């Protein structure tokens with residue numbers, strides 16, 4: 001991986017070499033290196049760390065979310081129709097993914113009009129969260145559960161919080177907790193505290209906005225609007 005970064009850097013310093021290399025693909029590393037300030041100053045190990053974040057924290061999580069969102073939409077025709085209508089209202093009927101991309105580049109805030117699309121992503125993440133918080137117990141750490149039970153995990157023990165179980169808990173989400181119902185995330189409906197798709201502050205996911213954007217864009221590209 002280090003050699004790959006160095007080769008790209010070398011190719012950028014000597015653009016004529018780009019013709020012989022595969023490094024003009026326009027991937028995330030190209031974007032980082034093309035940034036006048038960051039690209040020139042970031043060390044190889046810094047770039048390596050950033051790539052690891054994108055690959056290990058940001059790739060599979062987003063890919064799984066896209067798959068689940070498509071699956072749920074395939075099983076819920078009302079939600080799919082509602083999503084298509086919202087996309088038609090915002091981007092116009094029969095616009096191609098390319099045209100949608102151009103509209104978004106010209107006016108990025110169009111995304112904020114996609115309220116139902118966002119609700120679909122959040123609901124997919126609720127039912128099938130691809131990640132969950134993990135914490136290492138410190139010395140003398142004690143925690144008390146909702147029902148009042150206390151636990152004293154030994155120092156160094158890793159504790160995983162199951163977002164999947166919490167997201168399907170009927171006490172938290174109501175009797176329809178097992179159902180795919182994106183409406184629960186529409187404005188005006190209070191979202192229970194027990195939503196851990198991106199964990200909670202202070203160590204919540206730094207990539208949540210990017211993740212939402214990636215899922216939106218993939219949905220446009222896959223042409224979810226084709227009837």
Ligand code: HEM
Pocket residue numbers: 053054057058059061062065125129130131132133134135196197198199202203204205206207208210211
């Ligand atoms: C649907 C997609 C994603 C989901 C569901 C997700 C979920 C999560 C969760 C639950 C955590 C907290 C883990 C913990 O507390 O132990 C987390 C942390 C993190 N995520 Fe994501 N993530 C997603 C996408 C991304 C993307 C696209 C990036 C960056 C490119 C990213 C970067 C990070 C980083 C750096 C942390 C650690 C933050 C810290 O500890 O301060 N994630 N993510």
